[in-house]
Amino acid sequence: MEPFRNLASKVVPLDIANIDTDQIIPKQFLKLLGKTGYGQYLFFNWRYDENGNPTENFVLNLPKFKGRQILLTRENFGIGSSREHAVWALKDYGFKVVIGVSFADIFYNNCTKNGVLVIKLDKNTIDDFFSTKTDDDFEIDLAQQQIRINSTIYSFEIDPTIKNSLESGIDEISKTLQLESRIKKYEDKKNLTVQPNTIL
Amino acid sequence: MAQTLYDKIWDDHVVYSDENNDLSLLYIDRHYIHEVTSPQAFDGLRINNRKVRRPDLTFATVDHNVPTTDRSLPIVDQISSLQIKALENNCKEFGISLFDMNDKYQGIVHVIGPELGLTLPGSTIVCGDSHTSTHGAFGSLAFGIGTSEVEHVLATQCLWMKKSKNFEIVLNGGLKNNSNISSKDVILNIIRQIGTSGGSGSVIEYKGDYISSLSMEKRMTICNMSIEGGARAGLVAPDDTTFNYLRGRIFSPRNESFERMIHDWKGLRSDNGAKYDRTFSINIDNLAPQVTWGTNPAMTVDVDSVIPTPDEYSKGNDEEKKSAIKALKYMDLEPGIPITDISIDRVFIGSCTNARLEDLMEASEAVKGKKVSDSVKAMVVPGSQQVKHAAEKLGLDKIFTNAGFEWREPGCSMCLGMNPDILKAGERCASTSNRNFEGRQGTGGRTHLVSPIMAAAAAIAGKFVDVREWV
């Protein structure tokens, strides 16, 4: 995983609450075997009409939002299916940060494992971002846990472990494998075998 | 200190706790795998030259993509077929047991785990699928994970976790309810009350006389949809119903060792005085059958009521009001319409929520000797090969097919429509599955979540009916 680097970008405002992962990436695109190539299908059902033409008013289709790396959303983003494809799609499309009021647990975990920074802010701040800041530059500073917009600073909370893994980009599996002796000890203490009782 | 059931299972599986933060490395007893969320995980292992640590604790099946029509024919969808092939190859390469498409134990991963006796009380279970919460019905800590975590568990048999909150839901009453009220109605009603994020950050433990009175299959329906209430997992303390269900299953422990385990499992209940971060109680006497009208499972009403206005639904919350307006438009419904006036085009009886034997038995009761409405296309997709065969032994397949239902091969099918079983744009479906999101069952399709008997009766009537009055 690439370490997370600070960035400055404007936001793409997606002013809808309760967006589920079926909307972020519909199931017909879950059949690829890799982790890339999903960006073109991000929000597919909102982005294209029945004939496959871009819908006029959807934010991702508006030229002025092209190339922006921060997604601004509302409450309860990423509910539903555990599909990590939702994060791969956001990332592949170019989003590095998602800002909102609240996020579903599994989605949040999936983001952090893919180097996507999720920032939770209170509803009033998010309301204000939507109404007055959608064309401002957001400077995201992970080390300081700050968003700087013009001269205003917004601080955000983040779990230190998640912060650390985003900053270092270190592979979590290698970290865990260093605890091999403890895992082994646990296994030795328990009888973990499973045996079928009949011939399968 | 008095502990909850969740606390106990958690403590029993901590391999290591990081002092610097509140993360613990938990040991995973069972890892279930399916074709959609695993290929990238196996790839990761190969790239880094890693092995599967415990192939003997890992079990795979194909369910999401598989066709539900004649299995002897080739799969039409090339990409689905590739994904299924990829799982076969990965299982072979890494030494994992696979219940493949032609296996007599194949089925939806959350249906086969319990029926094979792989899901045991007090264990930790993960799967790259959010409805892993189903297995919590056995008093096991079971939750869905993403693909990166699948890879992590394959490589280490462990997972870094932060402890969730304890959320207690006490279910009282309901013992004298009309027998056509099912546990699906109960869980839909709970989600309607706590909302889709009500359980966020929590593990829900279901308690009370009502839950104790339920069969394992009905408990599974409730735990299954815990995720729709935002919770990571659902739990029910194991009891005699649980032990009797498990006795003699293929992978269940045998004889003395089983009796010894029962002895231990009896300790798997929350201590008196254990602290919960949140408690919610619900009395389900007089509960009506539930029907969803919108595009998330909290948008639910009683069958004998009408579609609510956005204001009634949102109770002053602006974002929820916007969601309701959007949902009504998508569903092509107007506030004030009685639920029993809504006609439907399709009926789907299936999914890991409601495709077990009891579900099919209940649905068949509403169908026996009747005919599916001319305007409706209806299908039954059993949850597993074992369910299918058991149902056929009871003659349920005949009851359904004589009435005009299609009787299919097991899989996820139209729960998410990754195989050819999908709704056409604009079609309205009464479905026993768990998600009514926009396009979930097919782009432009409209889903109403209901219990099996409600779906069956709707197929006959061509519209929703109150099954309390169904004869």
Ligand code: SF4
């Ligand atoms: S039946 Fe539906 S919810 Fe259950 S595992 Fe399959 S796709 Fe997921």
